[in-house]
Amino acid sequence: MNIKEFRKHAHEAADWMADYLDHIEQYPVKSEVTPGDIIKKLPETPPQKGESMKSIMEDFKHIILPGMTHWQHPGFFAYFNANNSYPSILAEMLTATMGAQCMSWVTSPAATELEERVMQWTAKMIGLPTTFSGVIQDTASSATLCSLLTAREKQSDYRINDQGLYGMKKFTVYCSQEAHSSIEKDVKIAGLGKDNLRKIEVDKDFAMIPRALEEKIQSDLKNNRVPLAVVAAVGTTGSTAIDPLKDITEICLRHNLWLHVDAAYAGTALLLPETRWMIRGIEMADSFVFNPHKWMFTNFDCSAYYVKNKEALIRTFEILPEYLKTKEGQQVNNYRDWGIQLGRRFRALKLWFVIRNFGVKGLQQKIRDHIQWAQELKKEIEDADDFEMLAPTPLATLCFRYKPKGIDDTTTLNKLNADLLDRLNQSNQIYITHTKLDGKYSLRLVIGQTNLTRKHVSDAWKLICKTSKKYGD
Ligand SMILES: *Cc1c(COP(=O)(O)O)cnc(C)c1O
Numbered sequence: 001m002n003i004k005e006f007r008k009h010a011h012e013a014a015d016w017m018a019d020y021l022d023h024i025e026q027y028p029v030k031s032e033v034t035p036g037d038i039i040k041k042l043p044e045t046p047p048q049k050g051e052s053m054k055s056i057m058e059d060f061k062h063i064i065l066p067g068m069t070h071w072q073h074p075g076f077f078a079y080f081n082a083n084n085s086y087p088s089i090l091a092e093m094l095t096a097t098m099g100a101q102c103m104s105w106v107t108s109p110a111a112t113e114l115e116e117r118v119m120q121w122t123a124k125m126i127g128l129p130t131t132f133s134g135v136i137q138d139t140a141s142s143a144t145l146c147s148l149l150t151a152r153e154k155q156s157d158y159r160i161n162d163q164g165l166y167g168m169k170k171f172t173v174y175c176s177q178e179a180h181s182s183i184e185k186d187v188k189i190a191g192l193g194k195d196n197l198r199k200i201e202v203d204k205d206f207a208m209i210p211r212a213l214e215e216k217i218q219s220d221l222k223n224n225r226v227p228l229a230v231v232a233a234v235g236t237t238g239s240t241a242i243d244p245l246k247d248i249t250e251i252c253l254r255h256n257l258w259l260h261v262d263a264a265y266a267g268t269a270l271l272l273p274e275t276r277w278m279i280r281g282i283e284m285a286d287s288f289v290f291n292p293h294k295w296m297f298t299n300f301d302c303s304a305y306y307v308k309n310k311e312a313l314i315r316t317f318e319i320l321p322e323y324l325k326t327k328e329g330q331q332v333n334n335y336r337d338w339g340i341q342l343g344r345r346f347r348a349l350k351l352w353f354v355i356r357n358f359g360v361k362g363l364q365q366k367i368r369d370h371i372q373w374a375q376e377l378k379k380e381i382e383d384a385d386d387f388e389m390l391a392p393t394p395l396a397t398l399c400f401r402y403k404p405k406g407i408d409d410t411t412t413l414n415k416l417n418a419d420l421l422d423r424l425n426q427s428n429q430i431y432i433t434h435t436k437l438d439g440k441y442s443l444r445l446v447i448g449q450t451n452l453t454r455k456h457v458s459d460a461w462k463l464i465c466k467t468s469k470k471y472g473d
Contacts, residue, residue, distance in 0.1 A: 028428035087357035126270035151258035235266025239391035
């Protein structure tokens, strides 16, 4: 391909992009293919000779697209959203075009300094204290790993980095039973051992019980363990439960424990001052993470990681071989030392485009709408005779189940709801997922897609009601 052809194909691709987004509701939201359908259409050996863009694009449309789940479809109510938006997509195009690798300040000064600035903006936007420094990570899983590694190094006076874990004290880590699976994964990777992760009991609202945390710490201390860190969830993945941060910070302070706050989904809601109660006590935390790539209309991946003590983070990860030394040295941020990977994408650009194009007010309006529509739907579910809510709805994620009159048996209800979920997803109009709360199979509907309207939500509810009725017959 030469530059002239590139220009032509780029224009065509831009047209395809706009058409796709314009007509996205005509696609089945969830891919209908079965395992192996796609791979069998792909040749076993790569082409020896270059192929035309025309034939590559044809295959993209006819082989790849049918195997895609359309995450930007307003009928996407599954998992948590991974949203994009027009300004974010445009920034990704520019990022791809420049193709810069932003490991150090010198490898693209603007990427580093823009990242520093947008992380400061974002902190202000969500009400984090100005004492926190931010860095963009790929995912919350990685950010939490960075946090646990920093805690481990700080506690061991940075000796584990040098000597390994052999002969070290047995550390323990704490999170709630409802905490995200990435915490267990991170504990394993950090060499702390998943048997040393304590999953603390939750209350009826699925939030950590501080008294149970305190008791577990006490019993570990008695058994010669070294309590290391607590990971508090502000918005669990199952039901968006909010752990009581203030009480947890007091326990951490008393026992000198590291505190990491995982607000991967719910962090975006902090754009609204009325939700800031969720992070009361945050000034006592050591680190905090939330994902603009979930609910803040920024293309995957973009996870905002904040730390109170950036020196501890850098000391944990810093490495300086001869070939990476630069004359600016310590005067500048070299974000390669703020996390695991050396090479880094220019992720700050899309966040900057999003914040500037929506404006803080524009972002707030979208989040406020989503929460409002979720609260309206919650009311409808509560008022419906044969549905019930299974968890509080502090934000815009609803956990509920179909419960026709006269059926009380959990096993029967679980099966009924699993079947209902299948039927709903076979409709091709909406995609929702499930969780289990207290042993109860729960439908889980997340209101957060960028271009969603109130009508999409009410259509989804109508479809759920209609589908459940058919089932009853
Ligand atoms: C989504 C989620 C994660 C994992 O996010 P990644 O960025 O995909 O690693 C972690 N914690 C919570 C509470 C989440 O909702």
